[in-house]
Amino acid sequence: MQSEAAVIRRRDLFSLIGAMAGSAAMYHAMTSLGFASESNYKGPVRLEGDPKGASVLILGAGLAGMSAALELRKAGYKVQILEFNNRAGGRNWTLRGGDTFVELGGYKQTCEFDHGLYVNPGPWRIPYHHRALLDYCRRLGVALEPFIQLNHNAYLHASRAFGGEPQKIRAIKADFQGQVSELLAKVTQQGKLDEAVSKEDQEILLQALRSWGALDSDYRYNANLLSAEFRGYAREPGGGLSSAPLPSDPVTLSDLLRSRVWRYLQSFARYNFQTTMFQPVGGMDMIGKAFAKEVGDLIRYNAKVTQIQQNDRGVTVSYVDTTNPSTVLHAKADWCICTIPLSILSQIPIDVGSRMEAAIDAVSYAGAVKIGLQFKRRFWEEDEAIYGGITYTDLPIRQIAYPNEGFNRAGRGVLLGAYLFEGANAYEFTAMTPAERIASALEFGSMIHPQYKQEFENGVAVAWHRVPFTLGCSGEWTDEGRVKHYKNLCQIDGRIVLAGEHASDLPAWQEGAILSSLDAIARLHERVVKT
Amino acid sequence: MRPTKAHFVASGAGAVLLAFLPAAADFAQDNPATRPTFSSGYRFVEMAGEELFANVCQGCHMPDASGAAGAGAYPSLIANRNLATSSYAVHLVVNGRRGMPAFGDMMTDGQVAAVVNYLRTHFGNSYTDAVTAREVAEARR
Numbered sequence: 123m124q125s126e127a128a129v130i131r132r133r134d135l136f137s138l139i140g141a142m143a144g145s146a147a148m149y150h151a152m153t154s155l156g157f158a159s160e161s162n163y164k165g166p167v168r169l170e171g172d173p174k175g176a177s178v179l180i181l182g183a184g185l186a187g188m189s190a191a192l193e194l195r196k197a198g199y200k201v202q203i204l205e206f207n208n209r210a211g212g213r214n215w216t217l218r219g220g221d222t223f224v225e226l227g228g229y230k231q232t233c234e235f236d237h238g239l240y241v242n243p244g245p246w247r248i249p250y251h252h253r254a255l256l257d258y259c260r261r262l263g264v265a266l267e268p269f270i271q272l273n274h275n276a277y278l279h280a281s282r283a284f285g286g287e288p289q290k291i292r293a294i295k296a297d298f299q300g301q302v303s304e305l306l307a308k309v310t311q312q313g314k315l316d317e318a319v320s321k322e323d324q325e326i327l328l329q330a331l332r333s334w335g336a337l338d339s340d341y342r343y344n345a346n347l348l349s350a351e352f353r354g355y356a357r358e359p360g361g362g363l364s365s366a367p368l369p370s371d372p373v374t375l376s377d378l379l380r381s382r383v384w385r386y387l388q389s390f391a392r393y394n395f396q397t398t399m400f401q402p403v404g405g406m407d408m409i410g411k412a413f414a415k416e417v418g419d420l421i422r423y424n425a426k427v428t429q430i431q432q433n434d435r436g437v438t439v440s441y442v443d444t445t446n447p448s449t450v451l452h453a454k455a456d457w458c459i460c461t462i463p464l465s466i467l468s469q470i471p472i473d474v475g476s477r478m479e480a481a482i483d484a485v486s487y488a489g490a491v492k493i494g495l496q497f498k499r500r501f502w503e504e505d506e507a508i509y510g511g512i513t514y515t516d517l518p519i520r521q522i523a524y525p526n527e528g529f530n531r532a533g534r535g536v537l538l539g540a541y542l543f544e545g546a547n548a549y550e551f552t553a554m555t556p557a558e559r560i561a562s563a564l565e566f567g568s569m570i571h572p573q574y575k576q577e578f579e580n581g582v583a584v585a586w587h588r589v590p591f592t593l594g595c596s597g598e599w600t601d602e603g604r605v606k607h608y609k610n611l612c613q614i615d616g617r618i619v620l621a622g623e624h625a626s627d628l629p630a631w632q633e634g635a636i637l638s639s640l641d642a643i644a645r646l647h648e649r650v651v652k653t
Numbered sequence: 654m655r656p657t658k659a660h661f662v663a664s665g666a667g668a669v670l671l672a673f674l675p676a677a678a679d680f681a682q683d684n685p686a687t688r689p690t691f692s693s694g695y696r697f698v699e700m701a702g703e704e705l706f707a708n709v710c711q712g713c714h715m716p717d718a719s720g721a722a723g724a725g726a727y728p729s730l731i732a733n734r735n736l737a738t739s740s741y742a743v744h745l746v747v748n749g750r751r752g753m754p755a756f757g758d759m760m761t762d763g764q765v766a767a768v769v770n771y772l773r774t775h776f777g778n779s780y781t782d783a784v785t786a787r788e789v790a791e792a793r794r
Contacts, residue, residue, distance in 0.1 A: 206723075206724045226713070226715075226721035226722075226723055226727070227715050227721050426724055427724075462724070464751075465725060465751065465752040466723075466724045466725035466752070468725075468750075468751035468752065469725040469726060469751060469752060470725075483750055483751050484750075486749045486753075486754035486755045487752070487754060488754075489712070489754070516693070518691040518692075544695070545692075545694070545695045545759075546691075546692030546694065546695060546696060546697045546698070546759060547691060547692060549697075549708070549709045549712055550689070550690070550691055550692065550708045550709070552712030552713075553707060553708050553709060553710075553711045553712040554689075558689075562689070585712065587712050587713050588712065588713070588721075589723075590723025590724055591723060591724050592724075593713075593723065593724070593725050593727070593752050594752070594754070598754070600755075
């Protein structure tokens with residue numbers, strides 16, 4: 123356990139390492155801690171050899187379960203899937219008008235969004251390097267469109283800086299580059315880098331700083347049309363007699379540093395958030411639906427697993443139909459792929475060895491909350507020219523994300539009015555009723571967009587610890603926990619193997635769920651073909 | 654503290670909110686005395702056991718501590734005999750286990766002690782041996 127006084131979160135550690143030692147050092151640190159790990163997808167899995175009629179029972183019809191089902195059936199296995207929900211997809215999930223959702227505690231919400239509007243309560247963006255997921259999208263005909271992670275015209279907001287006024291990402295980014303460049307140019311010219319940088323390289327460095335930082339001919343970052351080209355104008359260039367642009371005033375280095383808005387800049391720099399990112403056209407659940415079109419005939423819905431038994435001949439899973447829970451039913455197969463989240467699996471009696479059992483018990487599930495808000499008009503576009511992207515804030519809502527589709531259209535729109543992942547606020551919002559969460563999101567969001575109060579119509583709020591089919595957002599591995607338990611979690615135990623984002627080095631990402639599944643079925647298949 | 658079922662006085666901006674959000678009619682934030690607490694960073698700022706329960710525990714264990722069940726369950730904490738041994742409750746809050754997340758990094762020893770003491774003296778639990786922050790410190794791995 124970390125000491126009380128010196129708790130430093132991994133993310134802060136990364137920014138610190140990045141700031142002190144450069145991005146390469148940060149990348150190495152992140153890789154060694156299991157973060158920046160690239161998808162190791164090498165193309166469609168090839169399961170060669172005859173399974174000789176072997177059967178596989180898959181628990182969970184999320185992306186892990188359905189990708190396993192698709193590949194195993196193709197390889198000649200007899201496959202069946204048990205799914206707790208009355209739909210496929212799991213956390214790959216979209217809420218639209220007319221959808222109802224009952225969270226734990228019985229709080230029921232009916233989504234009242236207009237036709238065509240939606241919110242993705244779970245995953246919502248796909249990095250370009252998540253090759254497995256993208257490959258399945260291509261194979262299953264899921265249309266993609268850009269997910270805008272960086273919109274220069276969205277905001278960075280610190281409630282106690284700049285008089286509470288949100289700042290354009292464009293301006294903060296330009297000012298940070300400009301101020302740092304000016305500083306570095308100054309020490310270069312003062313000869314303070316003579317030991318570290320050759321004279322010739324210093325000349326090039328100064329050129330680079332001018333170019334990258336928008337410095338003037340004296341290597342100063344000032345209010346002029348040069349810096350305005352980066353940070354934006356006080357008066358935009360126009361036509362005719364009103365054409366002359368006016369520069370805007372940069373934020374001082376001290377104000378910039380003390381505002382701490384610089385900490386959000388890594389949200390656009392980190393590997394998982396670099397352009398190009400994607401989203402499925404029409405909602406994230408288009409992926410789950412496309413999988414279900416392939417393997418839906420194998421799924422038994424409303425099946426709540428109550429026990430998982432195995433012996434040397436096969437696996438028997440007890441379950442009840444949630445619409446008639448008094449009768450215990452049984453499903454049998456030669457092998458079992460279990461994708462049930464560990465927060466739930468840890469509560470189900472399962473015949474596995476003590477090491478896998480300890481691993482199943484050891485992983486906390488992250489708190490996360492997403493709130494979708496429908497407004498009468500797309501004021502962020504009409505009034506503020508914000509087309510897609512994300513505003514970051516230190517308010518408890520943390521983010522406001524703008525729709526990346528339907529641009530420049532008249533009529534209603536849905537914002538993601540809060541996205542909390544890990545940390546105290548995620549729990550505080552979970553502890554509220556859905557109506558309280560929405561009211562809070564409106565109250566805080568209106569500090570950034572005053573239009574909220576006039577334009578709001580309705581909303582939905584999903585707190586993942588209250589989602590009945592996961593009891594949390596995703597496996598939240600600690601570094602020590604991963605060292606101690608990860609391999610034990612992923613090993614085949616007799617006739618049972620686990621899969622899902624929790625059994626991957628890409629926790630909370632759909633790519634992790636699929637890669638974990640492909641890895642598990644490849645190992646399982648090898649064992650089946652050999653025996 | 655944040656009452657679980659409060660009826661707040663609406664004024665100013667809150668009143669505007671109320672006009673278009675009937676479902677949140679008991680939730681205005683203008684009055685600092687009744688405004689819910691939000692932490693500013695990764696760790697919780699709530700210090701009292703009652704407020705920690707209302708802002709953290711009840712997310713899963715529910716406002717009346719009766720728990721909830723879906724594909725898995727959150728246990729009821731009402732008259733819960735597992736609370737008889739204070740060290741067990743402390744261990745669970747600090748380290749987590751199964752569906753229970755680990756809060757050791759998010760709460761100080763004093764906060765863990767406060768919330769465990771609150772649970773062990775409410776919801777039909779009446780254990781008089783209070784946990785100290787020092788005992789929590791010893792429970793950390």
